[in-house]
Each structure stands twice: as C-alpha cells, then as structure tokens.
Amino acid sequence: MNRETQRVAAIDRLIHEPSRMLIMSILYAGEQVGFLYLLNETGLTKGNLSNHISRLEQGNYIQVEKSFRGKVPQTLLSITPQGRSAFETYRKQLKLLADSLPSSDS
Amino acid sequence: MKNTVDTAIRRTQAYWYVDGLAEITVGLLFVVISLYFLAQARIKTLSINPILTNFSLLVAILLVLWVLRQALQAIKARLTYPRTGYVAAPHMQKSLRWQRYGITAWLALVCISLVILALHSQTSPSWVPLLTGAVIGLTILVLSYRSRLMRFVFLACALVLIGALVSFINPGQTLAMALSSVANGACFIISGGVTLVQYLHGAQPPAEADL
DSSP states (O other): OOHHHHHHHHSOHHHHSHHHHHHHHHHHHSSSEEHHHHHHHHOOOHHHHHHHHHHHHHTTSEEEEEEEETTEEEEEEEEOHHHHHHHHHHHHHHHHHHHHSOOTTO | OHHHHHHHHHHHHTGGGSSSHHHHHHHHHHHHHHHHHHHHHHHHHHTOOHHHHHHHHHHHHHHHHHHHHHHHHHHHHHHHHHHHOOBOOOOOOHHHHHHHHHHHHHHHHHHHHHHHHHHHOSSOOTTHHHHHHHHHHHHHHHHHHHHTOTHHHHHHHHHHHHHHHHHHHOOOHHHHHHHHHHHHHHHHHHHHHHHHHHHHHHOOOOSSOOO
16 A cells, blocks of 8 residues: 555544534534534534434544533533544644645646 | 635634624723723822722722623523524633733733823823724734634724824823723724624524524
8 A cells, every 4th residue: 555545544534524524623623512503503404413423422532411501401512632632633634635636737 | 625624613713703792892891991091080180099999990890891791691692502502612722821821911011001101101192092002903903813704804903093093182191091992992892783783683593492
C-alpha cells in the first residue's frame, strides 16, 4: 500500500461520514450543545440525527445528558476528551489528504 | 469538506451573537457608565467625600452588571433557546484563556488610565474619547473577525467615529466621557435591537418539543 492509500485508509470512518463530521464540528466548537441546535444546524431529521448521535456515543466520542430546563426536557451533548482528540487527528488527516491531491492545473 | 467543518465551527462560535441580546446588554452597561460619569461631575459640585462615593458608584456598576447578566440568561432561555437551541460557552484551551485574560487586563488598564488622566488632568486631553473609542472599536473588530459577523465592522467604525466627534467637540473632562459612553451605548443597543427584530422574524420555535 503506498503512502496516499495509507492516508485514506487511516481516516477515522466514525467521523468521516458527512453528517457525523458536521455533528463533531459543532460539538468541538461548543462546550455543550442542545439537540435542537444540532437539528437546526445539520438539517437532519430527528431519527437520522439520533442514529448518528448513538453511533458517536457508542464510539465514546460524545456524551449525552438528558435533563430539564425548568419543566422543559432537554438533551445536551458534549464531546468527550477522546472525541476531541479524535476530531483533531481527523482534521490533520483531512488536511494531509487534501494537500496530497494534485491541483486542477496539473 | 474542510470549509464545511470551518463554517460549522464559526457558526457555533457566533451563536452568542445571533439574537443581538449580548449587544443590547453591553449597550445598557455603557449607558450606566455614562450615568457614573455624570454622577461624578455632580459629586464634585456638591463636594461630597469623593473616595466613598466613587467606591459606592463602582459597587453600583458591578451590581448592575450582575443584574444585566442574570437578565440576559433569563431572556435567552425564553427567546433564543426555544428557537435556535442551546449552546454553552465554547471550549478554550488554557493557553488561549490566559492570553484572553492578559489582553482584557491590558485593555482595562489602558482605558482606566486614560479615564483617570482625563478626569484628574488640569488641562483636559481632548484625545481621550478618540483613543477610548479606538481601543473598544479594535476589540469589536477582532470579535468581527472571529465570528465572521459583518455588523461588528460597522459597529467598530461607529465607535471610532463617535470618539473622534466627541474629541473634536471637546465639551470638557467628565462630560466628554459621559457623552461618548451614552453614544457608544446607543450604537450597541441599536445594533442589538435590529439584530433581535430580524432574529425573531426569521427564527420560529419548532412545533414539537425537544427530544
């Protein structure tokens, strides 16, 4: 396997899915984010979003907290230290991959 | 793909400015500060113990700041969270946090020194409002760069212009600071108010409750 292929193979596939990548990006920027905010920003359906959240939670990249704000139930999500480290690694991998691609001029 | 990641991060970082409430709060604080300067001028006229009254006025400003902060949280819970959702304060690395503390402390020291110079100088330096406006305007400009919100650029320009205008008029020591503070406050309130109206028209609470 050559170096470029190795780089592609090494990409974290749990994050690399577009919807999960977007979720991780948002959680990376916010200390704690509500489900409604994620729903608005990702444009996913509730079921779809819940599925992706479950996948990330199983991978220990995010943690989910269900609580109340007054009488209103709310679901708060935050990125775990493992998830933060994985996302930072993923961004570096993505950058290396993008830099290794030939330019459109060549 | 990289752009999508960067856009998502920046939008989340700009969350606290989406509804204009933070700007309205800062504007109200500037108005309170202008009242402080007017009270200062009155105290001098009445020859009341300046140390005790300055201390009392500063305590009053801190109290107002606390009240405004609590009010901001409560209003956001009613208006913003049901519409846009909730985002807590963003993660900050320790090194960046201390950098921010350092910059804030430095800016505060510069502003306080200028104000003391203006209030206690025999010949009132007319450039103090301009310099204060420039310092605050620069801070807002940095905020504009980080949040990618264009309205902060206009706000920064307005603050510098107000400082220049007040310096040009040069109404005198305390009145200059009071005038520039209330004008700055008005700019923040107008900017925040327009943003809030646009936000309330554009963002409706979802029909179903949050899961």
